[in-house]
Amino acid sequence: MRRFPILVLALGATTLSACMSDGAPRAEAPAPPAATAPATPPPPPFETRVVRDGSVLIAPQPLAADLEALGAKGVRRVINLRTPEEMATLGFDEAAAAEAKGMSYTLLPIAGNAGFTPAALDAFSAAMANGQGDVLLHCASGTRAAHLYAAWLVREQGLSPEDAMRRVGPLGLWPLPMERLLDKPLRLDYADTPRG
Numbered sequence: 396m397r398r399f400p401i402l403v404l405a406l407g408a409t410t411l412s413a414c415m416s417d418g419a420p421r422a423e424a425p426a427p428p429a430a431t432a433p434a435t436p437p438p439p440p441f442e443t444r445v446v447r448d449g450s451v452l453i454a455p456q457p458l459a460a461d462l463e464a465l466g467a468k469g470v471r472r473v474i475n476l477r478t479p480e481e482m483a484t485l486g487f488d489e490a491a492a493a494e495a496k497g498m499s500y501t502l503l504p505i506a507g508n509a510g511f512t513p514a515a516l517d518a519f520s521a522a523m524a525n526g527q528g529d530v531l532l533h534c535a536s537g538t539r540a541a542h543l544y545a546a547w548l549v550r551e552q553g554l555s556p557e558d559a560m561r562r563v564g565p566l567g568l569w570p571l572p573m574e575r576l577l578d579k580p581l582r583l584d585y586a587d588t589p590r591g
Contacts, residue, residue, distance in 0.1 A: 444537070446565045453540045453563060454533045456485070459492045462531075466496030471528030474519070476539045478504040499526055505539050516546050523547065541566045556583040 438444070441461040445454040452470065456477070473493045475482070479502075482489060493500040501522045505515055523530070532540045541563035548559040560569045560583060574581050 446563065448562050450529045451544060452529060452531045453537055453544055453566060454531060455537045456533060456535050459487045462492045463496055465531055466498055469529050470498060470531050472499045472526045472530040474501045474503060474522050474530060474532045476503055476505045476534040476543065478506050481535060511542065515543065516550060519543055519547055520551055537566045538568065541568050
């Protein structure tokens with residue numbers, strides 16, 4: 396007899412459920428949309444990322460199409476500070492692309508901070524002296540190129556370190572982050588004793 400009340404309850408629940416249904420088939424809840432990674436915006440046009448100082452264009456890595464456009468605008472030399480390992484991942488032969496557009500090509504690899512040496516500046520000075528026309532000086536982002544160019548301006552053109560850094564400032568290297576944080580300008584000058 397004890398089974399009878401359980402059976403009555405089960406039948407009652409089934410009947411109640413059927414009565415509440417209007418008989419229309421139920422659609423399954425739509426699946427949530429698949430998560431998609433936000434689209435990476437394309438980089439700004441190459442020419443907007445170039446800083447021109449006289450006949451020198453300081454820039455990040457150009458694409459093959461950028462080299463073609465620069466050649467058409469009168470750039471006659473390319474000085475690349477990236478390492479062969481970096482260039483191997485580029486997807487095109489930059490030296491061949493530059494030379495096909497009538498530009499001379501010089502590779503002066505600077506591998507990180509350890510590559511900033513007097514010998515690197517000597518090699519850059521020689522490259523600058525051995526050619527005519529506008530020159531594209533680049534690395535991956537433009538930072539190495541800007542620092543090397545600023546040092547060249549100091550040593551070869553007689554600018555003060557501060558004035559040289561201001562010339563490459565549009566690449567985001569000046570004012571220094573410390574100046575922005577403190578909201579006070581710094582003055583750059585030579586120390587009394589050489590680094591050791």
